[in-house]
Amino acid sequence: MVMNKGQLEVIAGCMFSGKTEELIRRLERVRIARGAILLFKPTIDDRYSTTAVMTHYGREFAAHLLAPGEETMETLEQAVGAAAMEEAAVVAFDEGNFFSALLPDLCEALVERGKRVIVAGLDLTFAGEPFGPMPTLLALADRVDKLEAVCVKCGAPATRSQRLVDGRPARADGPVIQVGGLGSYEARCRTCHERERLRARPNKASRLRTRSRRPARRLAATTCG
Numbered sequence: 001m002v003m004n005k006g007q008l009e010v011i012a013g014c015m016f017s018g019k020t021e022e023l024i025r026r027l028e029r030v031r032i033a034r035g036a037i038l039l040f041k042p043t044i045d046d047r048y049s050t051t052a053v054m055t056h057y058g059r060e061f062a063a064h065l066l067a068p069g070e071e072t073m074e075t076l077e078q079a080v081g082a083a084a085m086e087e088a089a090v091v092a093f094d095e096g097n098f099f100s101a102l103l104p105d106l107c108e109a110l111v112e113r114g115k116r117v118i119v120a121g122l123d124l125t126f127a128g129e130p131f132g133p134m135p136t137l138l139a140l141a142d143r144v145d146k147l148e149a150v151c152v153k154c155g156a157p158a159t160r161s162q163r164l165v166d167g168r169p170a171r172a173d174g175p176v177i178q179v180g181g182l183g184s185y186e187a188r189c190r191t192c193h194e195r196e197r198l199r200a201r202p203n204k205a206s207r208l209r210t211r212s213r214r215p216a217r218r219l220a221a222t223t224c225g
């Protein structure tokens with residue numbers, strides 16, 4: 001029997017929970033063991049640098065850019081070369097939430113080729129809804145680590161990302177992706193996460209309309225970049 005040592009690991013959590021720190025910690029261990037690493041991040045994330053994944057604390061790791069919607073084996077091989085793909089022991093994706101619904105299939109294909117695949121990303125949007133391909137990746141993963149931050153309001157473990165505009169909680173129906181935009185973010189617990197009270201109190205009919213519109217809106221927001 002041929003042993004396939006490939007596996008899928010997902011590091012999920014809210015903002016400021018240390019996901020990228022944990023990803024880089026794992027990659028550094030692979031580098032010490034002289035394993036070849038390929039790290040990809042979505043082109044949408046231009047917060048700090050276009051060629052490196054940098055944590056909030058300034059540690060960095062060289063990364064290749066990959067456009068959401070182009071997560072295929074062919075694209076990866078074009079980006080880094082077939083030899084580098086073959087050699088890689090670990091293939092990692094940071095900001096996995098910004099990638100498209102193609103990412104889970106690509107991860108599965110990489111695992112089948114014997115790769116250790118690590119995806120780090122937000123599991124929830126600022127409005128508290130499952131984010132992009134992350135729910136599928138969490139279900140497929142061999143190992144899941146859901147990290148917590150600290151709630152800035154009450155000090156409890158935080159699992160939610162609060163978007164603020166001009167220091168006030170942002171509307172829950174704003175665009176899902178707002179990288180480097182108007183808003184700022186802070187980590188909050190489920191209790192302190194402000195979401196429902198911002199919505200106008202809809203009557204039952206409009207609440208149903210909102211609910212049925214939600215998937216289409218999320219799709220539009222994750223593809224508009």
Ligand code: ZN
Binds near residue numbers: 151152153156193
């Ligand atoms: Zn709290």
